[in-house]
Amino acid sequence: MMHSAFLILIILTDVTSCQKVCSYQDVLDYLNLTRDNSVFKLTRPVLDYTHPTKVELDIILYAILAVIEKTQTFIPFVWATLIWNNERISWDPDQFCGITHITIPREILWKPDVFVYEMIQTDDSPQSYYISVAHDGTITSEDDIKIVSTCKMDVHKFPFDTQKCNITIGSASHCVDEMRLSPFSNSSRATQFSREVMKTQGEWEFLQLSISKVNMTFENKLWENLIYTFSMKRRPLLHVINFLLPILFFLTLDLASFFIADHRGEKLGFKVTVLLAISVLLLILNDILPSMSNKTPLIATYCIVIFALMLLSLLETILVTHLIEKDSQVKLKVKNEHKKAKTNNSDAEDKRQTCCSCICIVSSDEQQHELLPVAEVVNNSNHTGEYHVLVLILEELKELKKALNLHLSGSEEGGKYVQWAARINRVFFIFYAVTVLLFLSLMYTEWNT
Numbered sequence: 042m043m044h045s046a047f048l049i050l051i052i053l054t055d056v057t058s059c060q061k062v063c064s065y066q067d068v069l070d071y072l073n074l075t076r077d078n079s080v081f082k083l084t085r086p087v088l089d090y091t092h093p094t095k096v097e098l099d100i101i102l103y104a105i106l107a108v109i110e111k112t113q114t115f116i117p118f119v120w121a122t123l124i125w126n127n128e129r130i131s132w133d134p135d136q137f138c139g140i141t142h143i144t145i146p147r148e149i150l151w152k153p154d155v156f157v158y159e160m161i162q163t164d165d166s167p168q169s170y171y172i173s174v175a176h177d178g179t180i181t182s183e184d185d186i187k188i189v190s191t192c193k194m195d196v197h198k199f200p201f202d203t204q205k206c207n208i209t210i211g212s213a214s215h216c217v218d219e220m221r222l223s224p225f226s227n228s229s230r231a232t233q234f235s236r237e238v239m240k241t242q243g244e245w246e247f248l249q250l251s252i253s254k255v256n257m258t259f260e261n262k263l264w265e266n267l268i269y270t271f272s273m274k275r276r277p278l279l280h281v282i283n284f285l286l287p288i289l290f291f292l293t294l295d296l297a298s299f300f301i302a303d304h305r306g307e308k309l310g311f312k313v314t315v316l317l318a319i320s321v322l323l324l325i326l327n328d329i330l331p332s333m334s335n336k337t338p339l340i341a342t343y344c345i346v347i348f349a350l351m352l353l354s355l356l357e358t359i360l361v362t363h364l365i366e367k368d369s370q371v372k373l374k375v376k377n378e379h380k381k382a383k384t385n386n387s388d389a390e391d392k393r394q395t396c397c398s399c400i401c402i403v404s405s406d407e408q409q410h411e412l413l414p415v416a417e418v419v420n421n422s423n424h425t426g427e428y429h430v431l432v433l434i435l436e437e438l439k440e441l442k443k444a445l446n447l448h449l450s451g452s453e454e455g456g457k458y459v460q461w462a463a464r465i466n467r468v469f470f471i472f473y474a475v476t477v478l479l480f481l482s483l484m485y486t487e488w489n490t
């Protein structure tokens with residue numbers, strides 16, 4: 042039993058040693074593919090130089106690293122695959138135990154010299170070390186590239202904007218006769234694949250990746266380029282919370298301040314504070330938006346108009362405060378005049394009292410109509426003491442009446458200004474509220490279209 046098992050083991054090892062053993066090195070030896078062999082490195086890998094090298098390019102978006110409006114920079118992180126054919130390489134997999142692929146260091150073979158036109162910074166992310174070679178000469182090179190590119194952005198609708206950034210890829214030294222570029226996957230596949238691999242999406246929501254081919258003429262030669270267009274939509278929530286809503290709140294506060302009483306400077310102080318708060322918010326805008334833009338960003342219009350409206354309402358408050366101030370000045374003047382008149386009167390009274398305490402006729406033209414009966418009573422009376430007291434009362438009553446008249450007329454004159462102020466306030470409030478409503482609805486439609 043033990044013996045037979047040992048025998049089977051020996052037979053088994055014999056069978057495996059008889060089988061052919063292959064290594065990748067056999068393939069390399071067959072191809073004469075060594076580090077020193079310059080045949081594979083120096084020239085475009087075609088046997089007939091009139092053959093163009095067909096290069097297929099596939100780009101999948103991994104992540105949108107940054108979109109900077111201020112410097113007009115778009116930084117995507119992409120997975121780029123280049124596929125081309127090397128006519129000098131081919132082997133029969135059956136001769137090499139079915140080996141169909143080998144991976145070799147990338148510097149051994151010729152590579153297409155494609156580059157990104159919009160790139161403004163060389164890519165410093167580590168490159169993959171190997172490329173894959175198939176038995177029919179198809180070579181596949183895969184790279185993760187961080188592309189720092191310029192992108193003309195339109196911030197007109199900020200923060201409800203959609204941006205489109207182009208990545209143009211072409212060969213640096215081979216025109217269309219020597220190298221043909223074509224996309225490996227069409228727009229919808231690239232979009233779908235990008236959506237699947239994009240794990241995190243920050244401020245920007247990736248919409249689609251569209252691919253188009255263009256021919257470019259340069260120095261009488263035709264160059265084939267691929268344009269990858271990345272469309273993405275901004276998620277506006279943060280900007281709405283940070284910027285649009287606070288300004289709206291301040292505007293509401295400004296509107297509400299019409300219900301604060303006009304006299305005393307409280308309303309004025311309140312409005313100035315609100316205006317200052319808005320100007321602080323405007324500083325934030327300066328950080329976000331690029332200084333040059335062909336169309337005025339809607340958000341700038343929004344801020345400027347609201348700022349101007351609040352300034353106007355501040356000016357209106359100043360005017361109303363001025364009117365009320367003027368009114369109280371008029372009142373003060375009237376009061377002073379009245380006081381002066383009173384002192385004059387009392388002088389005259391004193392004189393009269395000292396001059397003629399016995400002359401008892403109150404001249405009828407001085408007498409007021411209602412006081413006539415009293416005067417008659419006084420006339421008829423022969424008691425000088427009582428009479429004197431009554432004359433004094435009469436004088437006092439006359440004085441009172443005069444003062445009352447003065448006061449009434451005075452308040453009427455001052456009231457004119459107060460009424461004006463109230464009217465201006467009412468009209469301006471209606472104008473203000475209507476303008477704000479119209480403006481906000483206009484902004485809404487502009488942002489929505």
Ligand SMILES: *[C@@H]1O[C@H](CO)[C@@H](O)[C@H](O)[C@H]1NC(C)=O
Pocket residue numbers: 073077078079
């Ligand atoms: C392989 O390449 C080496 C170096 O270039 C060369 O000397 C040699 O002749 C080549 N052998 C074959 C079989 O092509």
Ligand SMILES: *[C@@H]1O[C@H](CO)[C@@H](O)[C@H](O)[C@H]1NC(C)=O
Pocket residue numbers: 217254255256263265
């Ligand atoms: C670009 O030029 C090539 C070669 O002439 C031609 O086959 C191709 O259709 C052209 N592509 C476009 C987009 O014009």
